Amino acid sequence: MSLPAYIFRRLLHAIPLLLAVAVMNFMLIALAPGDPLTALVGDFPAPAEYVAKVRVDYGLDKPMPVRLVRYLGHLAQGDFGYSFANRMPVATLVWERLGATLRLTGTALGSAALLGVLLGLLAARREGGWVDRAVRMGSTAAYALPEFWVGQLLILLFAVHLGWLPSQGDAPLRGTPPGWEGVLVSASYLLLPAFALALRYVALIARITRARAVEVLRAEFVLAARARGASETRIMLDHVLRNAAPAIITVIGYNAGFLLAGSALIETVFGWPGVGRLLFDSIAARDTPTMLAILLMVSATVVVANLLTDVMHRLLDRRVH
Protein backbone atom coordinates (compact mmCIF):
# COMPACT_ATOMS: atom_id res chain seq x y z
CA MET A 1 0.00 0.00 0.00
CA SER A 2 1.31 3.46 -0.88
CA LEU A 3 1.89 5.97 1.90
CA PRO A 4 -1.00 8.34 1.00
CA ALA A 5 -3.36 5.36 0.86
CA TYR A 6 -2.10 4.21 4.25
CA ILE A 7 -2.60 7.67 5.78
CA PHE A 8 -6.07 7.87 4.28
CA ARG A 9 -7.01 4.48 5.72
CA ARG A 10 -5.70 5.42 9.17
CA LEU A 11 -7.66 8.71 9.00
CA LEU A 12 -10.82 6.77 8.23
CA HIS A 13 -10.02 4.63 11.22
CA ALA A 14 -9.64 7.70 13.48
CA ILE A 15 -13.06 9.15 12.65
CA PRO A 16 -15.18 6.48 14.41
CA LEU A 17 -12.84 6.71 17.42
CA LEU A 18 -13.39 10.48 17.68
CA LEU A 19 -17.12 10.02 17.24
CA ALA A 20 -17.14 7.38 19.98
CA VAL A 21 -15.35 9.81 22.31
CA ALA A 22 -17.99 12.47 21.61
CA VAL A 23 -20.78 9.96 22.29
CA MET A 24 -19.06 8.98 25.54
CA ASN A 25 -19.02 12.65 26.54
CA PHE A 26 -22.72 12.85 25.81
CA MET A 27 -23.36 9.79 27.96
CA LEU A 28 -21.42 11.34 30.84
CA ILE A 29 -23.78 14.32 30.64
CA ALA A 30 -26.83 12.08 30.44
CA LEU A 31 -25.74 9.82 33.30
CA ALA A 32 -24.64 12.63 35.61
CA PRO A 33 -26.64 12.59 38.81
CA GLY A 34 -29.30 15.26 38.90
CA ASP A 35 -30.46 17.33 35.95
CA PRO A 36 -28.38 17.05 32.72
CA LEU A 37 -28.83 20.82 32.62
CA THR A 38 -26.35 21.05 35.48
CA ALA A 39 -23.81 19.16 33.41
CA LEU A 40 -24.34 21.42 30.41
CA VAL A 41 -24.44 24.71 32.29
CA GLY A 42 -22.18 23.90 35.24
CA ASP A 43 -23.04 24.09 38.92
CA PHE A 44 -23.28 27.85 38.72
CA PRO A 45 -26.04 30.42 39.17
CA ALA A 46 -26.57 30.96 35.45
CA PRO A 47 -29.22 33.45 34.27
CA ALA A 48 -32.64 31.86 33.84
CA GLU A 49 -32.86 32.94 30.17
CA TYR A 50 -29.60 31.12 29.40
CA VAL A 51 -30.78 27.95 31.16
CA ALA A 52 -34.02 28.08 29.15
CA LYS A 53 -32.04 28.62 25.94
CA VAL A 54 -29.76 25.62 26.64
CA ARG A 55 -32.84 23.47 27.35
CA VAL A 56 -34.27 24.28 23.92
CA ASP A 57 -30.91 24.31 22.06
CA TYR A 58 -29.92 20.85 23.25
CA GLY A 59 -33.49 19.56 23.06
CA LEU A 60 -33.52 18.40 26.69
CA ASP A 61 -37.28 17.91 26.45
CA LYS A 62 -36.81 15.63 23.41
CA PRO A 63 -35.95 11.90 23.35
CA MET A 64 -32.35 10.70 23.74
CA PRO A 65 -31.40 10.20 20.03
CA VAL A 66 -32.53 13.75 19.18
CA ARG A 67 -30.46 15.10 22.06
CA LEU A 68 -27.40 13.17 20.91
CA VAL A 69 -27.68 14.53 17.37
CA ARG A 70 -28.08 18.09 18.66
CA TYR A 71 -25.11 17.68 21.00
CA LEU A 72 -22.90 16.38 18.17
CA GLY A 73 -24.15 19.26 16.00
CA HIS A 74 -22.98 21.78 18.59
CA LEU A 75 -19.57 20.11 18.81
CA ALA A 76 -19.22 20.05 15.03
CA GLN A 77 -19.71 23.82 14.99
CA GLY A 78 -16.97 24.26 17.58
CA ASP A 79 -19.52 25.14 20.26
CA PHE A 80 -18.40 23.59 23.56
CA GLY A 81 -20.77 25.60 25.71
CA TYR A 82 -20.30 28.58 27.99
CA SER A 83 -18.33 28.62 31.21
CA PHE A 84 -20.11 30.72 33.79
CA ALA A 85 -17.27 30.19 36.24
CA ASN A 86 -14.98 32.06 33.82
CA ARG A 87 -17.60 34.16 32.01
CA MET A 88 -16.54 33.20 28.52
CA PRO A 89 -17.17 30.51 25.88
CA VAL A 90 -15.35 27.28 26.75
CA ALA A 91 -13.69 27.13 23.31
CA THR A 92 -12.07 30.55 23.83
CA LEU A 93 -11.05 29.66 27.37
CA VAL A 94 -9.30 26.42 26.39
CA TRP A 95 -7.72 28.04 23.33
CA GLU A 96 -6.17 30.79 25.48
CA ARG A 97 -4.56 28.24 27.77
CA LEU A 98 -3.32 25.92 25.04
CA GLY A 99 -0.08 27.81 24.35
CA ALA A 100 1.25 27.44 27.90
CA THR A 101 0.50 23.70 27.91
CA LEU A 102 2.15 23.16 24.52
CA ARG A 103 5.24 25.05 25.69
CA LEU A 104 5.49 22.91 28.84
CA THR A 105 4.76 19.52 27.25
CA GLY A 106 6.88 20.32 24.19
CA THR A 107 9.90 21.27 26.31
CA ALA A 108 9.44 18.23 28.54
CA LEU A 109 9.06 15.81 25.65
CA GLY A 110 11.94 17.27 23.64
CA SER A 111 14.39 17.17 26.54
CA ALA A 112 13.15 13.73 27.61
CA ALA A 113 13.78 12.37 24.12
CA LEU A 114 17.32 13.79 23.99
CA LEU A 115 18.26 12.75 27.51
CA GLY A 116 16.53 9.37 27.33
CA VAL A 117 18.19 8.39 24.05
CA LEU A 118 21.58 9.56 25.33
CA LEU A 119 21.27 7.60 28.59
CA GLY A 120 19.93 4.54 26.79
CA LEU A 121 22.85 4.50 24.34
CA LEU A 122 25.40 5.06 27.13
CA ALA A 123 23.88 2.19 29.11
CA ALA A 124 23.90 -0.14 26.09
CA ARG A 125 27.56 0.55 25.29
CA ARG A 126 28.71 -1.54 28.25
CA GLU A 127 25.95 -3.99 29.09
CA GLY A 128 26.06 -4.68 32.84
CA GLY A 129 28.58 -1.89 33.46
CA TRP A 130 28.07 0.75 36.13
CA VAL A 131 26.39 3.22 33.74
CA ASP A 132 23.99 0.50 32.66
CA ARG A 133 23.14 -0.43 36.24
CA ALA A 134 22.74 3.22 37.28
CA VAL A 135 20.44 3.97 34.34
CA ARG A 136 18.34 0.88 35.03
CA MET A 137 17.98 1.60 38.74
CA GLY A 138 17.32 5.28 38.11
CA SER A 139 14.65 4.58 35.52
CA THR A 140 12.94 2.00 37.75
CA ALA A 141 12.74 4.56 40.56
CA ALA A 142 11.69 7.41 38.28
CA TYR A 143 8.92 5.22 36.92
CA ALA A 144 7.48 4.50 40.38
CA LEU A 145 7.36 8.07 41.72
CA PRO A 146 4.22 10.16 41.25
CA GLU A 147 5.31 13.05 39.03
CA PHE A 148 3.40 15.65 41.02
CA TRP A 149 5.34 14.63 44.12
CA VAL A 150 8.62 14.97 42.21
CA GLY A 151 7.39 18.48 41.39
CA GLN A 152 6.82 19.24 45.07
CA LEU A 153 10.29 17.93 45.94
CA LEU A 154 11.85 20.15 43.26
CA ILE A 155 10.01 23.17 44.72
CA LEU A 156 11.20 22.25 48.22
CA LEU A 157 14.82 21.98 47.06
CA PHE A 158 15.29 24.63 44.37
CA ALA A 159 12.72 27.26 45.36
CA VAL A 160 12.26 26.97 49.13
CA HIS A 161 15.64 25.69 50.33
CA LEU A 162 18.09 27.10 47.78
CA GLY A 163 15.94 29.96 46.49
CA TRP A 164 17.39 29.63 42.98
CA LEU A 165 14.25 29.27 40.88
CA PRO A 166 10.64 30.51 41.00
CA SER A 167 8.10 27.89 42.11
CA GLN A 168 4.79 29.25 40.83
CA GLY A 169 3.39 30.39 37.51
CA ASP A 170 4.82 31.54 34.20
CA ALA A 171 7.06 34.56 33.61
CA PRO A 172 4.90 37.71 34.00
CA LEU A 173 3.97 39.38 30.71
CA ARG A 174 4.87 42.78 32.08
CA GLY A 175 8.25 43.11 33.72
CA THR A 176 9.98 40.39 31.72
CA PRO A 177 12.92 42.16 30.00
CA PRO A 178 13.23 41.89 26.21
CA GLY A 179 15.88 39.89 24.35
CA TRP A 180 18.09 37.15 25.78
CA GLU A 181 17.58 38.27 29.34
CA GLY A 182 13.86 37.73 28.91
CA VAL A 183 14.43 34.26 27.48
CA LEU A 184 16.45 33.40 30.57
CA VAL A 185 13.69 34.66 32.87
CA SER A 186 11.08 32.60 30.99
CA ALA A 187 13.36 29.55 31.10
CA SER A 188 13.75 29.91 34.87
CA TYR A 189 9.97 29.51 35.25
CA LEU A 190 9.83 26.61 32.80
CA LEU A 191 12.78 24.59 34.10
CA LEU A 192 11.32 22.91 37.21
CA PRO A 193 7.88 21.95 35.85
CA ALA A 194 9.40 20.71 32.59
CA PHE A 195 11.92 18.58 34.45
CA ALA A 196 9.26 17.10 36.77
CA LEU A 197 7.09 16.25 33.78
CA ALA A 198 10.01 14.88 31.73
CA LEU A 199 11.38 12.48 34.32
CA ARG A 200 9.03 9.55 33.63
CA TYR A 201 9.63 9.89 29.89
CA VAL A 202 13.38 9.98 30.33
CA ALA A 203 13.02 6.65 32.18
CA LEU A 204 10.70 5.18 29.55
CA ILE A 205 12.76 6.33 26.56
CA ALA A 206 16.08 5.31 28.16
CA ARG A 207 14.70 1.80 28.77
CA ILE A 208 13.42 1.21 25.25
CA THR A 209 16.54 2.77 23.69
CA ARG A 210 18.78 0.54 25.80
CA ALA A 211 16.78 -2.59 24.98
CA ARG A 212 16.82 -1.93 21.23
CA ALA A 213 20.45 -0.77 21.20
CA VAL A 214 21.65 -3.90 23.02
CA GLU A 215 19.84 -5.99 20.39
CA VAL A 216 21.28 -4.02 17.45
CA LEU A 217 24.83 -4.05 18.86
CA ARG A 218 24.77 -7.85 18.70
CA ALA A 219 23.84 -7.82 15.01
CA GLU A 220 26.33 -8.90 12.37
CA PHE A 221 26.22 -5.61 10.46
CA VAL A 222 27.60 -3.85 13.54
CA LEU A 223 30.47 -6.33 13.66
CA ALA A 224 31.03 -5.67 9.96
CA ALA A 225 31.05 -1.90 10.54
CA ARG A 226 33.58 -2.32 13.35
CA ALA A 227 35.73 -4.48 11.07
CA ARG A 228 35.66 -1.70 8.49
CA GLY A 229 37.07 0.57 11.19
CA ALA A 230 34.00 2.72 11.83
CA SER A 231 34.25 4.76 15.05
CA GLU A 232 32.03 3.89 18.02
CA THR A 233 30.17 7.21 17.74
CA ARG A 234 29.51 6.54 14.09
CA ILE A 235 28.21 3.05 14.84
CA MET A 236 25.93 4.41 17.56
CA LEU A 237 24.49 7.14 15.36
CA ASP A 238 24.41 5.42 11.97
CA HIS A 239 23.41 1.92 12.91
CA VAL A 240 22.08 1.72 16.42
CA LEU A 241 20.03 4.90 16.57
CA ARG A 242 18.60 4.43 13.09
CA ASN A 243 17.43 0.93 13.98
CA ALA A 244 16.14 1.91 17.40
CA ALA A 245 14.25 4.99 16.14
CA PRO A 246 10.92 3.31 15.22
CA ALA A 247 10.61 1.72 18.66
CA ILE A 248 11.50 5.00 20.40
CA ILE A 249 8.99 6.97 18.37
CA THR A 250 6.26 4.44 19.10
CA VAL A 251 6.88 4.70 22.83
CA ILE A 252 6.79 8.50 22.69
CA GLY A 253 3.69 8.70 20.48
CA TYR A 254 1.65 6.09 22.30
CA ASN A 255 2.19 7.85 25.61
CA ALA A 256 0.73 11.21 24.56
CA GLY A 257 -2.27 10.65 26.83
CA PHE A 258 -0.03 10.07 29.82
CA LEU A 259 1.93 13.21 28.98
CA LEU A 260 -1.22 15.35 29.04
CA ALA A 261 -2.45 13.72 32.24
CA GLY A 262 0.95 14.34 33.81
CA SER A 263 0.76 17.92 32.61
CA ALA A 264 -2.55 18.41 34.44
CA LEU A 265 -0.88 17.35 37.70
CA ILE A 266 2.36 19.28 37.13
CA GLU A 267 0.55 22.47 36.10
CA THR A 268 -1.43 22.24 39.32
CA VAL A 269 1.72 21.87 41.44
CA PHE A 270 3.50 24.79 39.73
CA GLY A 271 0.50 27.06 39.14
CA TRP A 272 1.32 26.89 35.42
CA PRO A 273 -1.44 28.74 33.49
CA GLY A 274 -2.23 25.95 31.00
CA VAL A 275 -5.11 23.61 30.19
CA GLY A 276 -4.16 21.23 33.02
CA ARG A 277 -4.47 23.94 35.64
CA LEU A 278 -7.76 24.92 33.99
CA LEU A 279 -8.96 21.33 34.45
CA PHE A 280 -8.07 21.47 38.15
CA ASP A 281 -9.87 24.80 38.57
CA SER A 282 -12.92 23.63 36.61
CA ILE A 283 -13.22 20.55 38.83
CA ALA A 284 -12.98 22.71 41.95
CA ALA A 285 -15.64 25.09 40.53
CA ARG A 286 -17.83 22.19 39.28
CA ASP A 287 -17.63 23.83 35.85
CA THR A 288 -18.75 20.77 33.84
CA PRO A 289 -18.74 22.28 30.32
CA THR A 290 -15.06 23.15 30.67
CA MET A 291 -14.18 19.70 32.08
CA LEU A 292 -15.94 17.91 29.22
CA ALA A 293 -14.35 20.13 26.57
CA ILE A 294 -10.91 19.36 28.00
CA LEU A 295 -11.69 15.63 28.04
CA LEU A 296 -12.71 15.84 24.39
CA MET A 297 -9.57 17.79 23.51
CA VAL A 298 -7.25 15.38 25.31
CA SER A 299 -8.94 12.34 23.71
CA ALA A 300 -8.69 13.90 20.26
CA THR A 301 -5.01 14.66 20.86
CA VAL A 302 -4.40 11.03 21.78
CA VAL A 303 -6.15 9.77 18.64
CA VAL A 304 -4.15 12.18 16.46
CA ALA A 305 -0.87 11.37 18.25
CA ASN A 306 -1.45 7.63 17.67
CA LEU A 307 -2.19 8.33 14.02
CA LEU A 308 0.99 10.40 13.58
CA THR A 309 3.00 7.73 15.39
CA ASP A 310 1.79 5.01 13.04
CA VAL A 311 2.60 7.16 10.01
CA MET A 312 6.09 8.02 11.33
CA HIS A 313 6.66 4.39 12.19
CA ARG A 314 5.83 3.41 8.65
CA LEU A 315 8.10 6.07 7.20
CA LEU A 316 11.04 4.98 9.36
CA ASP A 317 10.66 1.24 9.55
CA ARG A 318 11.12 -0.32 6.15
CA ARG A 319 10.00 -3.71 7.43
CA VAL A 320 6.37 -2.64 7.89
CA HIS A 321 5.79 -2.47 4.11
Add this chain to the structure above:
Amino acid sequence: MRRAPPLPLVGVLLLIALALGASWVSPGDPLAGSADALLPPGSAGHLLGTDDLGRDMLAMLIHGSRVSLAVGLASSGVSLLLGVLAGATAGWLGGWADAVVMRISEFFQTLPRFVLALIVIAIAGPGIGKVILVIAVLGWPQTARVVRAEISALRGAAFVDAARLGGMPAPLIVLREVLPQIAAPVLVLAALDVATAILLEAGLGFFGLGDPNLASWGAMLNEAQQYLRSAWWMSVFPGLAIGITVLLFNALGDRAAAALDPRGA
Protein backbone atom coordinates in the same frame (compact mmCIF):
# COMPACT_ATOMS: atom_id res chain seq x y z
CA MET B 1 18.38 -25.55 47.37
CA ARG B 2 15.63 -23.44 48.90
CA ARG B 3 15.80 -19.78 48.12
CA ALA B 4 14.71 -16.97 50.43
CA PRO B 5 11.34 -15.43 49.43
CA PRO B 6 11.94 -12.43 47.14
CA LEU B 7 12.17 -9.04 48.82
CA PRO B 8 9.28 -7.43 46.89
CA LEU B 9 6.92 -10.22 48.00
CA VAL B 10 7.93 -9.78 51.63
CA GLY B 11 7.47 -6.01 51.31
CA VAL B 12 4.01 -6.33 49.75
CA LEU B 13 2.88 -8.83 52.43
CA LEU B 14 4.15 -6.52 55.19
CA LEU B 15 2.25 -3.61 53.65
CA ILE B 16 -0.96 -5.63 53.46
CA ALA B 17 -0.49 -6.69 57.09
CA LEU B 18 0.00 -3.04 58.08
CA ALA B 19 -3.15 -1.98 56.23
CA LEU B 20 -5.23 -4.78 57.78
CA GLY B 21 -3.94 -4.01 61.27
CA ALA B 22 -4.02 -0.22 60.92
CA SER B 23 -6.53 0.43 63.71
CA TRP B 24 -4.59 -1.91 65.98
CA VAL B 25 -1.15 -0.38 65.23
CA SER B 26 -2.51 3.16 65.38
CA PRO B 27 -5.79 3.31 67.33
CA GLY B 28 -8.13 6.26 67.16
CA ASP B 29 -9.37 8.44 64.31
CA PRO B 30 -6.39 9.57 62.19
CA LEU B 31 -8.44 12.47 60.85
CA ALA B 32 -9.28 13.96 64.28
CA GLY B 33 -7.43 17.28 64.55
CA SER B 34 -5.61 18.71 67.57
CA ALA B 35 -4.10 22.03 68.65
CA ASP B 36 -0.56 20.81 67.83
CA ALA B 37 -0.51 22.04 64.23
CA LEU B 38 2.56 21.87 61.96
CA LEU B 39 4.91 20.20 64.46
CA PRO B 40 8.13 19.09 62.75
CA PRO B 41 9.20 15.41 62.70
CA GLY B 42 10.73 14.19 65.95
CA SER B 43 8.35 16.20 68.13
CA ALA B 44 7.21 14.48 71.33
CA GLY B 45 4.53 11.92 70.47
CA HIS B 46 4.65 12.74 66.75
CA LEU B 47 7.53 10.86 65.13
CA LEU B 48 6.81 12.23 61.65
CA GLY B 49 5.30 15.54 62.80
CA THR B 50 1.76 16.87 62.37
CA ASP B 51 -0.12 18.57 59.55
CA ASP B 52 -1.87 21.94 59.41
CA LEU B 53 -4.83 20.63 61.41
CA GLY B 54 -2.64 19.04 64.09
CA ARG B 55 -3.18 15.48 62.84
CA ASP B 56 -0.41 12.93 63.34
CA MET B 57 1.40 12.26 60.05
CA LEU B 58 2.41 8.71 60.96
CA ALA B 59 -1.15 7.73 61.90
CA MET B 60 -2.49 9.19 58.66
CA LEU B 61 0.19 7.37 56.63
CA ILE B 62 -0.63 4.04 58.30
CA HIS B 63 -4.37 4.46 57.72
CA GLY B 64 -3.76 5.85 54.22
CA SER B 65 -2.18 2.53 53.20
CA ARG B 66 -5.68 1.05 53.40
CA VAL B 67 -7.07 3.28 50.66
CA SER B 68 -4.06 2.81 48.36
CA LEU B 69 -4.00 -0.97 48.76
CA ALA B 70 -7.78 -1.39 48.64
CA VAL B 71 -8.02 0.63 45.44
CA GLY B 72 -4.92 -0.99 43.92
CA LEU B 73 -5.86 -4.60 44.71
CA ALA B 74 -9.62 -4.35 44.17
CA SER B 75 -9.46 -2.42 40.91
CA SER B 76 -6.80 -4.70 39.49
CA GLY B 77 -8.88 -7.69 40.61
CA VAL B 78 -12.00 -6.41 38.88
CA SER B 79 -10.09 -5.46 35.75
CA LEU B 80 -8.47 -8.91 35.77
CA LEU B 81 -11.92 -10.49 35.88
CA LEU B 82 -13.25 -8.29 33.07
CA GLY B 83 -10.10 -8.76 31.00
CA VAL B 84 -10.06 -12.55 31.34
CA LEU B 85 -13.76 -12.78 30.54
CA ALA B 86 -13.52 -10.56 27.46
CA GLY B 87 -10.17 -11.97 26.31
CA ALA B 88 -11.24 -15.60 26.75
CA THR B 89 -14.48 -15.00 24.85
CA ALA B 90 -12.65 -13.27 22.00
CA GLY B 91 -9.82 -15.79 21.82
CA TRP B 92 -12.00 -18.88 22.11
CA LEU B 93 -14.87 -17.89 19.82
CA GLY B 94 -12.87 -15.88 17.27
CA GLY B 95 -14.84 -14.39 14.35
CA TRP B 96 -17.19 -11.52 15.05
CA ALA B 97 -17.03 -11.89 18.84
CA ASP B 98 -13.28 -11.42 18.56
CA ALA B 99 -13.68 -8.40 16.29
CA VAL B 100 -16.20 -6.73 18.62
CA VAL B 101 -14.13 -7.25 21.78
CA MET B 102 -10.95 -6.06 20.06
CA ARG B 103 -12.60 -2.89 18.67
CA ILE B 104 -13.98 -2.05 22.11
CA SER B 105 -10.63 -2.61 23.78
CA GLU B 106 -8.94 -0.50 21.11
CA PHE B 107 -11.34 2.33 21.88
CA PHE B 108 -10.66 2.03 25.61
CA GLN B 109 -6.93 2.10 24.97
CA THR B 110 -7.14 5.45 23.22
CA LEU B 111 -9.00 6.99 26.16
CA PRO B 112 -6.86 9.18 28.42
CA ARG B 113 -7.29 7.15 31.60
CA PHE B 114 -6.38 9.67 34.24
CA VAL B 115 -8.25 12.63 32.76
CA LEU B 116 -11.36 10.49 32.18
CA ALA B 117 -11.23 9.06 35.72
CA LEU B 118 -10.91 12.61 37.10
CA ILE B 119 -13.95 13.85 35.22
CA VAL B 120 -16.13 10.80 35.92
CA ILE B 121 -15.41 11.08 39.65
CA ALA B 122 -15.88 14.87 39.56
CA ILE B 123 -19.33 14.38 38.00
CA ALA B 124 -20.39 11.26 39.91
CA GLY B 125 -19.02 12.47 43.26
CA PRO B 126 -16.18 10.95 45.33
CA GLY B 127 -16.32 7.50 46.90
CA ILE B 128 -13.82 4.67 47.09
CA GLY B 129 -16.16 2.18 45.35
CA LYS B 130 -16.59 4.48 42.37
CA VAL B 131 -12.83 5.03 42.14
CA ILE B 132 -12.22 1.27 42.11
CA LEU B 133 -14.86 0.72 39.44
CA VAL B 134 -13.65 3.55 37.18
CA ILE B 135 -10.01 2.44 37.32
CA ALA B 136 -11.01 -1.19 36.68
CA VAL B 137 -13.27 -0.37 33.74
CA LEU B 138 -10.49 1.72 32.17
CA GLY B 139 -7.83 -0.93 32.78
CA TRP B 140 -9.15 -4.25 31.42
CA PRO B 141 -8.19 -4.02 27.71
CA GLN B 142 -4.52 -4.83 28.24
CA THR B 143 -5.35 -8.03 30.13
CA ALA B 144 -7.96 -8.91 27.53
CA ARG B 145 -5.40 -8.61 24.72
CA VAL B 146 -2.89 -10.87 26.48
CA VAL B 147 -5.53 -13.47 27.37
CA ARG B 148 -6.96 -13.42 23.85
CA ALA B 149 -3.56 -13.97 22.24
CA GLU B 150 -2.68 -16.83 24.59
CA ILE B 151 -6.05 -18.54 24.29
CA SER B 152 -6.28 -18.37 20.51
CA ALA B 153 -2.81 -19.96 20.43
CA LEU B 154 -3.91 -22.80 22.73
CA ARG B 155 -7.32 -23.37 21.13
CA GLY B 156 -6.06 -26.12 18.84
CA ALA B 157 -3.74 -27.80 21.37
CA ALA B 158 -3.91 -31.56 21.88
CA PHE B 159 -5.05 -31.38 25.52
CA VAL B 160 -7.94 -29.12 24.48
CA ASP B 161 -9.00 -31.60 21.79
CA ALA B 162 -8.80 -34.38 24.36
CA ALA B 163 -11.06 -32.52 26.78
CA ARG B 164 -13.49 -31.76 23.98
CA LEU B 165 -13.64 -35.40 22.88
CA GLY B 166 -14.21 -36.32 26.50
CA GLY B 167 -17.46 -34.33 26.29
CA MET B 168 -16.42 -31.40 28.46
CA PRO B 169 -18.50 -28.26 27.73
CA ALA B 170 -16.56 -25.33 26.25
CA PRO B 171 -16.77 -22.91 29.20
CA LEU B 172 -15.46 -25.66 31.47
CA ILE B 173 -12.58 -26.42 29.10
CA VAL B 174 -11.54 -22.78 29.16
CA LEU B 175 -11.88 -22.54 32.92
CA ARG B 176 -10.25 -25.83 33.94
CA GLU B 177 -7.83 -26.64 31.14
CA VAL B 178 -6.81 -23.43 29.39
CA LEU B 179 -6.82 -20.65 32.00
CA PRO B 180 -4.36 -22.37 34.38
CA GLN B 181 -1.93 -22.57 31.43
CA ILE B 182 -1.91 -18.82 30.96
CA ALA B 183 -2.06 -17.76 34.62
CA ALA B 184 1.60 -16.66 34.71
CA PRO B 185 1.61 -13.76 32.24
CA VAL B 186 -1.80 -12.62 33.45
CA LEU B 187 -0.68 -12.45 37.09
CA VAL B 188 2.42 -10.47 36.10
CA LEU B 189 0.14 -7.95 34.38
CA ALA B 190 -2.08 -7.84 37.46
CA ALA B 191 0.84 -6.90 39.72
CA LEU B 192 1.81 -4.05 37.39
CA ASP B 193 -1.87 -3.02 37.25
CA VAL B 194 -1.92 -2.63 41.03
CA ALA B 195 1.00 -0.19 40.78
CA THR B 196 -0.71 1.85 38.04
CA ALA B 197 -3.98 1.94 40.00
CA ILE B 198 -2.21 3.19 43.13
CA LEU B 199 -0.62 6.03 41.14
CA LEU B 200 -3.99 6.88 39.56
CA GLU B 201 -5.71 6.95 42.95
CA ALA B 202 -2.96 9.18 44.34
CA GLY B 203 -3.49 11.57 41.42
CA LEU B 204 -7.25 11.66 42.09
CA GLY B 205 -6.58 12.39 45.77
CA PHE B 206 -4.16 15.14 44.80
CA PHE B 207 -6.89 16.70 42.68
CA GLY B 208 -9.10 16.79 45.75
CA LEU B 209 -11.35 13.95 44.58
CA GLY B 210 -10.54 11.46 47.33
CA ASP B 211 -13.06 10.27 49.88
CA PRO B 212 -13.16 13.12 52.45
CA ASN B 213 -13.85 10.64 55.27
CA LEU B 214 -10.71 8.56 54.71
CA ALA B 215 -7.03 9.35 55.15
CA SER B 216 -5.26 8.86 51.82
CA TRP B 217 -1.73 9.53 50.59
CA GLY B 218 -2.88 11.50 47.54
CA ALA B 219 -5.12 13.75 49.64
CA MET B 220 -2.20 14.33 52.04
CA LEU B 221 -0.11 15.59 49.11
CA ASN B 222 -2.98 17.87 48.11
CA GLU B 223 -2.94 19.38 51.60
CA ALA B 224 0.86 19.62 51.55
CA GLN B 225 0.82 21.77 48.41
CA GLN B 226 -0.27 24.86 50.39
CA TYR B 227 2.35 24.31 53.08
CA LEU B 228 5.43 23.59 50.95
CA ARG B 229 7.18 26.68 52.30
CA SER B 230 6.56 25.91 55.96
CA ALA B 231 6.14 22.14 56.38
CA TRP B 232 8.26 20.00 54.06
CA TRP B 233 7.35 16.84 55.95
CA MET B 234 3.73 17.10 54.83
CA SER B 235 4.92 16.40 51.26
CA VAL B 236 7.99 14.20 51.72
CA PHE B 237 6.50 11.31 53.74
CA PRO B 238 3.28 10.60 51.80
CA GLY B 239 5.21 10.79 48.52
CA LEU B 240 7.77 8.32 49.83
CA ALA B 241 4.96 5.98 50.91
CA ILE B 242 3.45 6.04 47.42
CA GLY B 243 6.84 5.65 45.70
CA ILE B 244 7.89 2.68 47.83
CA THR B 245 4.53 0.91 47.44
CA VAL B 246 4.50 1.36 43.66
CA LEU B 247 8.13 0.27 43.46
CA LEU B 248 7.31 -2.90 45.42
CA PHE B 249 4.43 -3.91 43.13
CA ASN B 250 6.44 -3.10 40.00
CA ALA B 251 9.36 -5.14 41.33
CA LEU B 252 6.98 -8.00 42.21
CA GLY B 253 5.69 -8.01 38.64
CA ASP B 254 9.21 -7.88 37.17
CA ARG B 255 10.48 -10.63 39.48
CA ALA B 256 7.49 -12.82 38.67
CA ALA B 257 8.00 -12.25 34.96
CA ALA B 258 11.70 -13.17 35.23
CA ALA B 259 10.98 -16.25 37.37
CA LEU B 260 8.23 -17.47 35.02
CA ASP B 261 10.21 -16.83 31.84
CA PRO B 262 11.30 -20.26 30.61
CA ARG B 263 14.31 -18.73 28.82
CA GLY B 264 15.65 -17.42 32.15
CA ALA B 265 15.60 -20.81 33.86
